[in-house]
Amino acid sequence: LEKAKANQIAIVYSNLNKKLWFEENELNELSETIQKIFTTNNLPTDHLYISGFSSGGDVALLVGDYLTKNEQLNLTPKGIFIVDSPIDLAELYFSSEKNLQRNFSEVSVQESNWIIKMLGDRFGNPNQSLTAYEAFSVFTLKTSSIKNINNLKNTKIRLYTEPDSLWWKEHRMADFDQTNAYLIKELSKTLINAGFTKTEYIPTENRGVRSNNERHPHSWSIVETGELINWILDQ
Incomplete structure (x- = not known):
């Protein structure tokens, strides 16, 4: 925060948590909230950057695409950066299945049960159909789908990740192709x-x-x- 302030960068935090996709009405509501923040605080709209860690990166890319597509909102982002985000909903489901089969880490098992229930309740089983997953996911590896961020073609994008396969193997018994790092590289x-x-x-x-x-x-x-910060300030 101090470095941002020193460079006259205003930061707005979102309280969205564990949000992996948006329904259409939610994107509209969020964009209106963002617009109100800019108006109320008299912030310039010509140098907007959106970012997020983990699922927040999914939020950043999806809302960034929506704002770019709807030019009348006058909130087209100049750049978006994500930090180790789970960008592929179908692969998240597949990975969770593998984690449950291994039953190696209590943390992993708990999270995987939550993910499978949440995604399964909303989109069904991706082993049977990927259609619903493609409709809402940032990226779908199996079909190379990026249709939900197509409007960001001329936007500065940074994809941060730390591909530490040894850590994931030791602590979660996870293969590299189960990690966010692998999928982020494939998205890139x-x-x-x-x-x-x-x-x-x-x-x-x-x-x-x-x-x-x-x-x-x-x-x-x-x-x-x-x-x-230098990347953000670079015109």
């Missing part, structure tokens, strides 16, 4: 192949440490703040 390749020339894939190494000094690659700390 898909976007670049589709002409998203302002997309940057940024893998980090040994930066994932949480506030309690616990080593964890799924952490905000993988982002180098000063360099990120």
